[in-house]
Each structure stands twice: as C-alpha cells, then as structure tokens.
Amino acid sequence: MTLLEAVDVTVRFGGVTAVRGASLDAAAGHVTGLIGPNGAGKTTLFNVITGLQRPTRGTVRFSNEDITRRATHERARRGIARTFQRLEAFGSLSVRENVLVAAEIHRRHALRRSRHHQTPALVADRLIERVGLDRYADRPADTVPTGIARLLELARALALDPQLLLLDEPSSGLSTAETESFGELLRELAGEGRAVLIVEHDMELIMRVCDRVNVLNFGTVIASGTPTEVRADADVRHAYLGTAE
Numbered sequence: 001m002t003l004l005e006a007v008d009v010t011v012r013f014g015g016v017t018a019v020r021g022a023s024l025d026a027a028a029g030h031v032t033g034l035i036g037p038n039g040a041g042k043t044t045l046f047n048v049i050t051g052l053q054r055p056t057r058g059t060v061r062f063s064n065e066d067i068t069r070r071a072t073h074e075r076a077r078r079g080i081a082r083t084f085q086r087l088e089a090f091g092s093l094s095v096r097e098n099v100l101v102a103a104e105i106h107r108r109h110a111l112r113r114s115r116h117h118q119t120p121a122l123v124a125d126r127l128i129e130r131v132g133l134d135r136y137a138d139r140p141a142d143t144v145p146t147g148i149a150r151l152l153e154l155a156r157a158l159a160l161d162p163q164l165l166l167l168d169e170p171s172s173g174l175s176t177a178e179t180e181s182f183g184e185l186l187r188e189l190a191g192e193g194r195a196v197l198i199v200e201h202d203m204e205l206i207m208r209v210c211d212r213v214n215v216l217n218f219g220t221v222i223a224s225g226t227p228t229e230v231r232a233d234a235d236v237r238h239a240y241l242g243t244a245e
C-alpha cells in the first residue's frame with residue numbers, strides 16, 4: 001500500500017533548482033531507497049516531505065491526504081519521523097536520556113494508534129537494545145562515535161512509533177558488522193508494516209535492503225525500480241554508479 005506520494009516536486013533556491021519535477025512513492029512494508037550524487041537534491045526532497053522546506057511546486061500526499069501545507073509537527077503527529085544527515089541529538093544528555101525525551105514526547109501526545117503501552121523508560125530501554133546502543137546508553141551523546149550517534153537518531157525517531165521513517169545517510173560511520181545488523185533492522189521495521197525511505201551512499205546496503213530504488217540526478221528522478229533494474233540502467237551507470245565504482 002502506498003503511504004507516501006511526492007508528486008512533481010520542484011524546489012528553487014534563487015537561481016538554483018535543487019529539485020526538478022521529482023516524483024516518488026514509499027509503500028508500507030517496503031524499504032525504498034533514494035540515491036544520487038552529492039548535491040542531487042536528496043536532502044532537499046526529504047525536507048519537502050517532512051515540511052522543513054516548502055516546495056516551489058508539487059504535492060506531498062500521506063495516507064491519501066494532501067499534507068503539502070501542513071507544518072512539520074502536524075506531519076510528525078500523523079506518523080512521519082526522520083533522522084538528519086547532520087546530527088541533532090542533545091549533546092550533554094546521555095544516549096538513554098535522549099531516547100527517553102523522545103519517548104516522553106510521544107507519550108504526551110498519546111496517539112491512539114500507538115502500539116506502546118509501556119512506560120517511556122521501558123520504551124527507551126527496549127529501543128536502545130533494539131538498535132544496538134546498549135554499550136553506549138550512559139555515555140553523553142556528544143562523546144559517542146558518529147556512527148553510534150546515527151543509531152541514536154534512529155532510536156529517537158522510532159520512539160515516535162512512526163508509520164513512515166525517513167533516514168538521511170544513516171549508515172555512514174558504521175563498521176561493516178554494524179552496517180550488516182543495521183540492514184537487518186531496516187528489514188524488520190518494514191516487516192512491521194512501516195514505510196522506510198532511506199538516502200544512502202553505501203550501494204551495497206541499498207542493493208541489499210531496498211525493495212525499490214529511486215535515483216536522483218540534478219534534482220530529477222532518472223530511474224526507479226528494483227535494485228536489479230536500477231543497477232542495470234544505463235543512465236544510472238553513467239550518472240552515478242559509473243563514477244562511484
């Protein structure tokens with residue numbers, strides 16, 4: 001089932017067209033990839049989907065509702081959560097406290113659809129274990145390695161029990177083994193019926209975990225399909241994979 005539809009989205013910053021008539025879907029139960037060279041417009045498109053950037057043109061639909069004009073917090077309340085390419089955790093709080101803050105906020109908004117009936121502290125501890133942060137739980141967030149801080153971002157996003165999860169380069173800074181279990185976690189999250197939309201430069205991860213992949217180049221979607229289809233696409237090889245491999 002299609003949960004998110006971005007339709008014909010254009011974003012102009014003065015003379016720069018960062019996104020140019022881009023359309024993409026994300027389905028519940030699927031991991032959808034968004035790849036493309038640096039500056040292709042991936043983060044800008046994420047910002048449009050989450051409401052941080054108003055598009056010059058185009059529509060964002062979520063659960064069949066036009067949310068193009070909705071504020072970020074209204075989208076969050078509908079079940080959209082994200083992580084940031086640049087880290088946004090509270091540095092002086094511990095890893096556990098950071099997740100707890102998110103769990104408390106979620107609890108306060110007490111969504112009826114929420115599957116969590118545990119205390120915020122329990123929710124936080126379960127999430128910390130789930131994303132593999134146990135060893136770092138008591139460390140101040142600004143003292144953990146970058147890859148670990150990204151997992152913290154993920155745990156905070158999951159504390160909101162999102163239907164749609166947007167991840168902007170979540171695996172950078174992770175070791176090979178950590179990336180492996182991170183990929184498995186993404187499949188599990190999709191298996192729970194969530195839609196996962198991931199921007200990532202790690203092609204091996206993208207090809208392994210995604211059901212569908214969209215390729216953005218100079219703000220335009222130049223290919224969409226299964227990982228196998230996208231990998232075989234001549235335009236993609238030329239624009240992206242050819243230069244990356």
Ligand SMILES: Nc1ncnc2c1ncn2[C@@H]1O[C@H](COP(=O)(O)OP(=O)(O)OP(=O)(O)O)[C@@H](O)[C@H]1O
Pocket residue numbers: 013016017018036037038039040041042043044045085
């Ligand atoms: N707030 C802004 N004002 C002006 N230009 C911007 C702004 N944000 C992004 N851009 C420009 O828009 C284009 C797309 O940037 P964006 O950050 O979306 O790319 P990206 O695909 O996420 O790249 P990366 O892989 O490096 O993260 C770039 O040319 C960038 O310089």
Ligand SMILES: [Mg+2]
Pocket residue numbers: 042043044085
């Ligand atoms: Mg980016």
